[in-house]
Amino acid sequence: MNIEKFKKIAGNIPEDPGVYKFLDKENKILYIGKAKNLNKRVSSYFLDSKMHSARIKLLIKKTVDIDIVVVETEQDALLLENSLIKTLQPKFNIQLKDDKTYPYICIKKERFPRIFLTRNKINDGSIYLGPYSSVNRVKSLLQLIRQLFPIRTCNYNLSEENIKNKKFKVCLEYHIENCLGPCEGLQNETDYNLGIQNALTILKGEINPVLNKLDEEMKEYAVNYEFEKAEKNRLRIEKLKSYQAKSTIVSPKIDNLDVFSFVMHEKNMFIHYMQVKKGSIVSNKTIELKQSLEEDKQELLNFAVNYILSEKKNPTKEIIVPLAVKTIDENIKITIPKIGDKKNLLELAYKNALFAKNERILRKNNLKIGKVRDLEKLEKIKKDLLMTKIPYKMECIDISTFQGKQTVGSVVVFENGKPCKSEYRKFTIKSFEGSNDFKGIYEVVKRRYSRLVEEDKELPQLLIIDGGKGQLRFALDALTEIGITEKIHLISIAKKLEEIYFPGDQYPLHIDKKSETLKIIQQLRNEAHRFAITFHREKRNKVTLNNELESIKGIGPSTTIKLIKHYKSVKKMRQASIEELASLIGLDKAKTIYSFLNNSKDPVQS
Template identity: 45%
Template sequence: MSIFDHRKALADIPHRPGVYQYWDAEDTLIYIGKAKDLRNRVGSYFNQDNQMNGKTRVLVSRIRRISFTIVDTEIDAWLLENSLIKKHQPRYNIMLKDDKTYPWIIIKKEAFPRVFWTRKMIKDGSTYFGPYASVGMMHTILELIKETYPLRTCNLPLSPENIAAGKFKVCLEYQIGNCKGPCQAHQSLPDYEDSISEIKDILNGKIGNVIREVKQIIKTAVEDLNFELAHLYQKKLQVLEKYQSKSTVVNSSITNVDVVSIASDERYAFVNYLKIMNGSIIQTQTIEIKKKLDESDEELLSIAITEFRTKFNSTSREIIVPFELNLTDENLKFTVPKLGEKKNLLDLSHKNVLFFKKEKLNQYEKLNPDLRTDRILAQMQKDLMLTQLPVHIECFDNSNFQGQYPVSAIVVFKDAKPSKKDYRHFNVKTVEGPNDFATMEEAVYRRYKRMLDEGDPLPQLIIIDGGKGQLSSAVSSLKKLGIHNQVTIIGIAKRLEELYYPGDSYPLHLDKKSETLKVIQQLRDEAHRFGITFHRKKRDQGTLKTELEAIPGIGKTTADKLLRQFKSVKRIKLATEAELAAVLNKSQVQTLLKYFSNPAT
């Protein structure tokens, strides 16, 4: 394999904005990128100090040739990059996933234009509006148009010559008032085109302009005592105002603005787009992006904005975004709102993208449950600031009754799910009286001393059910074993769900809806349940032994034998003489039978 001399290639690359392309040993295009400064950006890939991820290192190792295209501005580079990625679809560029064919509303290029919806865009001079991600919204608009403007629906060739020759007759649509009959010259072309002009305004979100014109017609008609025309347009006004009230989401002064927001995780990003005209959302869509090289949200948002503006033919000069973008263009303004109507729009877009992300990830996780596990573990690693994925987690909890029958329980989660075969109980051996701290110290020491002796792998995370005191006791045991720097250990306080780290005075508070907190709570609750169950069993056995030992002639050893055989005092009472004789001698059998037949004596 030939060695690529990146220094020689860099020497030919200028400090100018543009697009760079990476080619492999087979001269296949494998990556396309944009840059404000081509040499600096390409050089950063070969910087030894660059903390790049594994996929990027693989990409760099395959580069054998670099080509580039210089452009005038960074925005030009932005547009060219998007165009080239769509054309060549290089292996290491992100995938914009949008497998749906969205519908458009078309105003057909013909005499007396028809208005209808289609999924195919044909370059025949017709005017297209959309695409509409919400089919319901599209049909609502078409219903508004049908209810307000009588238009033809036939596909007759209504040329002036054909109409003049009387080649056509009006149909049922004319009879019921859905069409004004242009086929027989009952409606003139200028009158028809006035309706088409108003429809274009509605589809462009300029419904306010149409309403003002309709109001003026009503006013003039009333002044001219043409009440029939005024009534006709009053009905049209009601329909238009009803539609406007449903579609207006912000102040109508906000016009011709694009809004974008993003939500991402380790594998995917989701970007929502809203097109605002006169305070109304006239177009919206959310796309999914599959990451390839751990791209930043800024990079992904920039690519998505180009995709949306191209697809929706946007001419907006203002784009509302959730954070600053490293893009400069005198013809574009990027706004990061903090308050007001524009912030409300950004919040609305963000709600949409979060909902879309949740729905998509749920679909993927139903098909592949391992995806959910990976996502939760990655989120826990991030939330708890861990150095590795918490694939193996152990949680400790103590139980005692007024200092008696102290026990400690440990539950184990692997891949964020209970591993019940690994649960363990500890009968406390070295602690006298109610000392929760010493009990925790003994349990933690015994657990990991045994794991070290048997060569078992340590967990990535240890959780202590308790506050600072129990946590300090557990850390003390880990230090005695010399493993306190090998695992992460945290404590969870019972009352406020506070998480404590060793040596940190201030607790960590996770969002109450956080999946990380839910997993920790599940661990804590499971450890408590498991510990309490064992503690009650031990306490009950202790109480039963005390009762049996109080019977004259039955000592501690005999009481142990009886409980092992019959499990409870009730079963001992119901046992036959033969069953008792299998455990006890003849004298002990008679003693028990006499006691249970008359326990008061």
């Protein structure tokens, strides 16, 4: 939709709160948004279009119609927007990347209900508790419940008719006293459901009522001289108190609240959610959102909070967040804590969000989950060098020459902060003769990255040039000719003061000499220097050896090439016997070469 067409309908858009929908030519919804003032919000897409990102411009281009829904209040607009986005999932709205199926604890709707772990929520009337971020936590909870209450684990259909007809027999669980045998009618439904109710109370985080009840029963058993039953209750109380001590992370007075915190990574936000009851975390999960239309942190967090709250059956009284948000329920108290237990909860949620972000990045780049330290180093490099991307792949280029002869170049590659020697490359300079570091850098950069582009291979996020502003300028010229200056972050490092130069910046950057960033840059530079010198020495040795051999009477170019190809170095040639040399070049020549190598000093240090 162009601005002329929009101006024709702009007057019909009210200045009331509501929801707007952008539709394409097939009448499909592209984007859903809410506004306190519909006219102002919708107009901002068309009247300030020069300032928009490419994605918003694409949305405007695809839009052919705008649908408006007016509501009474801004809160109503928030509720309607949340509901529509969740149902319709428009292409240009915030993308929820919650591809992880979290575990739940299910209390099955059936006679003599079972309690078990599941990842599939079914609308069959069963009770689902969670989601939980850790399967181990769910298993430990289920183990505790089964230690406290005799709950069946079989999947029999315990209908009245089946029990009456004695269709089932008790199993091992009955004989080891983990189950009281409802399958044979040895436990009535009322007694069984009492255990289920206690288990549900614990799973909801309300441990004290169950403790009080068990304590009352224990005292009653003792009064009636049922000491065995009293002892069982005492052990249950101990286990429950032990679990309560381990699971309580803040004051038990903090009850029925939700905690949300987040970290950003490029265009993604990782939000960690925790449900807290009586000072214990009873449920938690992490979701990932991706920016769609330049949403800020507040908008992304707002979406995540309302998405999670809309999934909950039991409303919360309070939410703890790092930024102000608007919720779908006006009765929910919103707290941004500065100190105390609630601040500690917020920091704990942040740590979990940070872990989720690091875990996702490590998986994406094939790093082991334990290598968080390596990832932190790469993020530090990104920050110190003002990069937009984490440098998972870094390359460094150096030029080596001796008195203007046999000029060579080297490229060394680091992946995830470690040398990747199989990717190292050597270059013999072909475009000129003599000593010229600038032209050498230009040639290596152009040959290296032209080939990567042609073969559609991965480009490095960071390219380091060994040298100062001159070498950097020639490297930039080569990248500009290839057309990839926007894809590679280019810097150079000058040896004397270890100064970092950026294209177009007159003044160098001085990084702390003890920083990890400088250490890794130096490691790359030193490795490129070593690799270039080694290659240069090999070439120089070959030329020197070639000249020496050709100076021997009776030894021509073809014999020299044979020997160099076979033995590679003077050292290996000298170690060869006359017989070995003869098998390659004939006996007469072998004797001549053998005599020369063993009676004259080797002019080349191998």
